[in-house]
Amino acid sequence: MEIDLGFAEKRDDANWLTNRYFPSKLGGQPAWLELDSLPPPSQLQCSKCKAPKSFLAQLYAPYEDDFNFHRSIYVFLCRNPDCQQTQSAGNFTVLRSQLPLKNKFFSEEDPDDEGDPLPAIPCVKKLCAACGCHAPHACAKCKAIHYCSAEHQRAHWPRHKLNCGSSAEITRDPLCKVEFPEFEIVMDTNPTKALEDDKDDDARLAEFQELEASGKTGDLSNVSEAEMDKYFGNTAAADDKTFRQFKKQTAAEPEQIVRYKRGGQPLWITDTAKTVADQLQSLPSCSSCGGARQFEFQIMPQTLTLLEDENLDWGVLAVYTCAKSCPIEGYVEELLIKQDIVADDQS
Numbered sequence: 001m002e003i004d005l006g007f008a009e010k011r012d013d014a015n016w017l018t019n020r021y022f023p024s025k026l027g028g029q030p031a032w033l034e035l036d037s038l039p040p041p042s043q044l045q046c047s048k049c050k051a052p053k054s055f056l057a058q059l060y061a062p063y064e065d066d067f068n069f070h071r072s073i074y075v076f077l078c079r080n081p082d083c084q085q086t087q088s089a090g091n092f093t094v095l096r097s098q099l100p101l102k103n104k105f106f107s108e109e110d111p112d113d114e115g116d117p118l119p120a121i122p123c124v125k126k127l128c129a130a131c132g133c134h135a136p137h138a139c140a141k142c143k144a145i146h147y148c149s150a151e152h153q154r155a156h157w158p159r160h161k162l163n164c165g166s167s168a169e170i171t172r173d174p175l176c177k178v179e180f181p182e183f184e185i186v187m188d189t190n191p192t193k194a195l196e197d198d199k200d201d202d203a204r205l206a207e208f209q210e211l212e213a214s215g216k217t218g219d220l221s222n223v224s225e226a227e228m229d230k231y232f233g234n235t236a237a238a239d240d241k242t243f244r245q246f247k248k249q250t251a252a253e254p255e256q257i258v259r260y261k262r263g264g265q266p267l268w269i270t271d272t273a274k275t276v277a278d279q280l281q282s283l284p285s286c287s288s289c290g291g292a293r294q295f296e297f298q299i300m301p302q303t304l305t306l307l308e309d310e311n312l313d314w315g316v317l318a319v320y321t322c323a324k325s326c327p328i329e330g331y332v333e334e335l336l337i338k339q340d341i342v343a344d345d346q347s
Contacts, residue, residue: 006059006258006297008183008306017184018120021111022070026057026257026306028174028182029132033072033097035105035123037330038134041148044093046078052131052149053078053093054178059185059258059297063098067327070106071098073296073319075336081311087275089338094319095331130156130178141165152178180307185258242271243341250300257306260297263323267298268339269315276339284335289326293335296321315341 008026017023019031032038044053053076062071078084078091085091101108105121112118126146128135130153135146137153142165147153155175174182246269250256259267272280283293299317320335 002189002261003264004187004189004258004260005253005256006185006187006260007253007255008257008303009186011182011184013117014182015117015119016113017182018117020106020118020121021113022060022072024057024059024061024185024187024258026183026185026303027180028055029127029179030055030058030074031072031120032123033070033099033105034330035121036125038123038125039095039331040134041136043333044076044133044148046080046083046091048083048090049078049080051078051080051151052133053091054180055131055133056180057185057258057299057303059260061260061262061296063325065325067100068098068325069101070103071096071325073321073334074331075299075317075319077312079309079311084311084313086340086342087279087338089317089336092317092336092338094321094334094336096321096325096328096334097331098325098328128152129160129172130175139164176308180309183306187258187260240270242268246270250302255302257300257303258297259300262296263294266295266316266318268318269301270339270341272339275342276337279337283320286322286324286326286332286334288328288332289322289324291326292323293320294323295319313340315339 006024011017014028017025017028017031019033019035021031022033023031025031041052045051046053056075056077058072058074060070060072062068074095074097076093076095080091083091099105126135126138127133128148129145131148133148135148137147137149139145139147139153139160145156145160145164147156155178159173159175246267249267268275285291286293295318297319299314299319301315304312304314316339318337318339320337322332322334
């Protein structure tokens, strides 16, 4: 079955990852698509600790119809460890946005990728200097810098106070406590044919173990032994047939951070019966049209090695969206199911 895999790559110039170029990306600030009706800060606020959520990733995933010519899916999460619960995505928010070819924000012509990148297409609303989300609050002194929340204003103040009230050009300097490291997500369809159907399970697993032993498992080779055990070692899930299948399917491309298959099935990391089966049996309908949702893509645990945040943990993040990708205005929430690896006595 054909599936698209996403790989993280650093860009020499992050300006190629602005909304003008319709990027798929991990970390940094969101590249907003619909520029009039940004989600309000309250929608991206953690329901438990009330802190603003951090932008994790976005995928550019257009459909073949008039009102989905441009289409992006955004994923946000609260980084507070106290807000992370096993088999629960309560600290995540997923948003869908889409535009027709003819719209008031972007040219109908493809963006030129030659030469130097052009600036982002500006939003109608002000953006937070710390996170890039809708910012209704301005610096009380200079009125030139805006924020989504008092928390982000406090986080940004040590840098802003150096130029507050001056006419110096404002430059963006990412805050590691707010933004994740920024990467382009480069999508590739069936990048290898290493897992041919005529290979038996043992041969596939042996290939993965050989890659592990030789240190050729991509970004995973830079992970400590403890971290490796956490995701791919001798955990209680090691004897789980689902977990073994996960390892086999990722062995040929261990650096993959995204798997995209609209209408397909996630590659679960452990037995769903012990983890998220109840959530899968009662998927909420689309909040906009009332129609069914379907699986669209998943974010892999390999992503964790790139985020530089030891408090984060997951096995699989599976994103479900409206099967019709129904017409909307602005941004609409979609669904994420988080599956974790847990010991048998915790499941």
